[in-house]
Amino acid sequence: MSAAKSSASCGSDMSRIGRAPIPVPSGVEVAINGSRVDVKGPKGRLVKEFDPEMAINLSESVLQVSRPSDSPAHRSIHGLTRSLLANMVVGVSEGFEKRLEIVGVGYRAGLKGKDLEILVGYSHPVVVNPPENVEFEVPAPTQIIVKGVSKEQVGQIAADIRAIRPPEPYKGKGIRYANEVVRRKVGKRA
Secondary structure (H helix, E strand, O other): OHHHHHHHHHHHOOOHHHHOOEEOOOOOEEEEEOOEEEEEEOOEEEEEEOOOOOEEEEEOOEEEEEOOOOOHHHHHHHHHHHHHHHHHHHHHHOOEEEEEEEEOOOOEEEEEOOEEEEEOOOOOOEEEOOOOOEEEEEEEOOEEEEEEOOHHHHHHHHHHHHHHOOOOOOOOOEEEEOOOOOOOOOOOOO
């Protein structure tokens, strides 16, 4: 009886993610101008336009997101708005990074100035130019680290680099995320 009652009450409850407060660390400045939020910190600055129906409030270095009603549309945007805001605060204070590994004989990466040069079996090296607020590190010829303040941008650049030579299923050669598990297939048997 109690299990059925608790699951029924969860549906009408506010979004657990959306309701959670976002602590703003020292050294991070948040400016709210209507639905536009500007976050400045030691790592950089991010500006984002949010849904005008979501109310974003800053009091005593804690950000809070509230929604006007419990309609499905507002409920779906509520948690998203809070997550994006939290990522902005973390990005300008700590930054984000994605690690990639290169697997394959003769496959390697290196830095040419700020550009990333990747050799993965093509007739020419593939050069990736970093956009603003993103930088590359190559601690070893088979490791790439993408760093930046925007989680969205870091993830997209890492995905673009992986797409240059995705891991193939037979020998596992290619570019993969550091924690990615590549499912292997058995090749032809004689």
